[in-house]
Amino acid sequence: MPILDQYGNPIPQEPPKAIRGSLALESPYRAYPARGLTPERLARILRQADEGDLALQAELFEEMEERDALLFSLLQTRKLAVIGLDWRLEPADEGREARRVLRAVEEVWWNLPLEDLMLDLLSALAQGVSVVAMSWEWDGLLWRPKAFRWVHPGSLIYREAEDRFLLASRDQPQGVPFPYGGAIEHRYNARSGLPTRAGLLRSVAWLYLFKHYALKDWMVFAEVYGQPYRIGRYDPAAGEEERRRLEEAVRALGADAAGVISKDTEIEILEAAKGQGPDVYERLIRLANREMAQAVLGQTLTSSEGDGGSYALAKVHDRVRLDLLRADARALATTLREGLLKPFVAFNFGPERLDLAPYPVPEVEEEKDLESRARVLQTLQAMGLRLPEAWLREEFGVPPLGEGQAALERRRRGLVAGQAFVDRLGDRLLEKAPTPGLPALLRAIEEAADYEDLRRRLLTLFPEIPFGELAELLDAALTLSELAGRLAQRQDSGLDG
Template sequence: MADVFKGLVDQYGRPIAKAALKVEQAAPTSRGVRRHDAMHPAAGLTPGRLATILKSSIDSDPERYLALAEDMEERDLHYAGVLGVRKRQVSGLEITVEAGSEDAEGEACAQLVRDVVEREGFKDELIDVLDAIGKGFSCNEIVWDTSENQWMPKRLAWRDPRWFTFDLVDGATPLLRGDNGQPEPLNPYQWVFHPAKAKSGLPIRGGLARAVAWSFLFKSFTTKDWAIFCEAYGQPLRLGKYDAGASERDKDILLEAVSNIGVDYAAIVPVSMAVEFVKADIAGSHELYEKRADWLDRQVSKVVLGQTATTDAIAGGHAVGKTHDGVREDIEEADARQLAGSLNRDLVRAVVDLNRGPQKKYPRICIGRPDEEDVDALVKNVVQLVPFGLPVGKKTMLEKIGLPEPQKDEELLVAPRQPADPNAPPISDKNGADAAQAVNSSEVQTRRDAVERVTNDLLGDWEPLVKPIVAGLQAEIAAASSIEDVKALLAKRFEGLDVNALTEQLAQSAFASRLAGETNETL
């Protein structure tokens, strides 16, 4: 077949037809089953009808269930909000492409996939792929661009999930409702089929809408009752009074006037009649509806986001919510992993095969947050370990702390210079630098040893001067009963101190300290 790529088959072993890929398989039609008509099963929904819809979705007729899932996103603001957060958070994660091999061909295939994921609008299309989170699955048609003799996805076209059904045998293989209403298989290399596994089971039972449907139903009852309650008791009672001799005509006039006051806030009645407003006191009665609606919303938040802190007004919600970042981490990772798996299976392989032929190993799309690293701890460890011989690359450290390589003529930050040694011999040229440095080090060490010897000798001479003062002093202080006794004891001890000898020792110590300072050393 000239229309078939020679020897090329998809992941299921089906041959690839060129002509089929150039025509949209599931484009909408004005006649037939693929129409954008409106279905609103949420209107007048009852527990019995909901049970029937959910059951029929498993028995090969998912259309009404999928229409209900769409209806719920439009009618329930809370569900629409939290589901939107979950889809946008995953679609906004970092996308990277890993080459299947390290050779030139592997890198060329990886770059081809990078061109696809870096295309403008690709992340927005991922939101359509993630429509599966609510409905259980999504089918997005790959619209190919062959204008430059290459096969590149022009866009991923979202297709209404009501246009699809599943194989009656396995319940997992998606089938398109054809123009004649009969299911037909999806063309190979033309679809990204994404099943979202919020729970184990068939794709039609894996979405969140199935679990949220019952909360949606009960909340709709609650809000309806709440609206009736507010309409009936939220306004003051308008009580009309008439005389005992009033005619039926007069009564009708009064009733019409009282009724119009609630709508028009204006009415006229004869002088003989009166209208009295009785204040409605409903304190506490309406809280039942609000609490029930809030409780149902929190259950929806738990199943969609895995937590309630970022969406519901609960105590400590703001502080706790900042740690969750919208969607719980394990749910975000699972969604990202499943999404990457579907793209690698249905998009990456198709792009690589159509442009470069079958490969032993294909590039991989990876979706997720980059690993967070404690930069402060890293720098501290490097500073401590480099002096002990730890080899650390400059480029690696710059990448870790998020700094770019300095430009060629860019002014650099440097550590403050240490004061120069005035006694060190000058270094005249590069060839004599090592020798001069060796001489300098030797002289400094010699001076340091001399100063240390003199200092130790001076410190040793202190012992005979202070020995008469401190001998037995600790025991006498312990036996003293007051601070006055201690002062008197110390004064008596210092009476025998040789002041001249002490003065001489202090002078010699001061000279030794100055000598050490001149050599840039400390005692």
């Protein structure tokens, strides 16, 4: 019985011949929809994408990245965070066959242009979907991926009934499906629903529109800001030609500060008001930038400047962004296994061994606060918890001391030295204490029913105790202990060498 793919088609044992030797995919016709974009046109473009035609939406999103430097930077930050991770391959199971498949995949995996491939696939963050076509070659032993080419999403058509993206062309305007192993399809679901509406730039499109409206108006304002108003006055009996010359002179005064007019006409120059006009444009652009950063990165503090905030709050936002990084990395790992490694296994080991395809694993680790962790472990150790040295070395990245290597001697200072001083002071107090000693005193305290009973027991135990001398001794010991603690704090904080 044949093994079927997700669309119910038999998985072949060899790469598809249709695009095996060539990736001749057509480039979409450029319509530049961002030029002269209006709210009505934007709404029409988005509705067209909802119906499955991605051409104009894809081109618009591409132009938005090109025209808006902040948006480009935000998306690059999101993509490069995933690409910059350390990736490894893990076998599907611990069996010998899975290990054999892993060795074959590793032989090919590390020779692939992984960074470029990941960057192309991660364009799904903006568009909602990204497809990279593949061609294969036979090297005498294995079928290997030969070349990758990003398919512009404007060439894709979404068929909702099959939940599938098709490749459209002039010859096939209704679209044709990619054969198994002929392309890697990566989707990003920023929200539930149609994948044509799942890209991040669906949420950012309106912000982009209003931001660039404000930017355009700001440029127009800046062009005339501060220039005086020129008002031309002409006699009602003036002819058409005379009025035209007056208008030309008024306009020329703005650019050339010169003009020729009739002596029967008059030009009045009024000083421009020095208001706060630019503020409204700047505030609107700042608002749009913050909302864009919130949509793409999940936070704003690491993408803006001059808006206040604190380091501690930025660290909290970093953890939110770390959640996005983990989600992006896991989704990409799943796509690489399904779209690249499983076809490799099917073509080289047979479709029945698909489940032996290894797992790409991204290593996403949160930065540890080693200083705080060391303080916690020090407290636990002081409470009597025994910590294995090998685990501590691994936790803090401290290698074991090699044979013949010199070790740095730690100076006894601060808390350690202070505690040692207090311990010695306690021993001296016990030496000065009158007989019968501490055990009898503790037993009396434990057995006493109340304070009055304890007082009687103490008088019995110590009938000749010099209370005045003992009080002075205890007071001196407390003073010395406090001074030792203060000195230890100064040493540990670096205030005292």
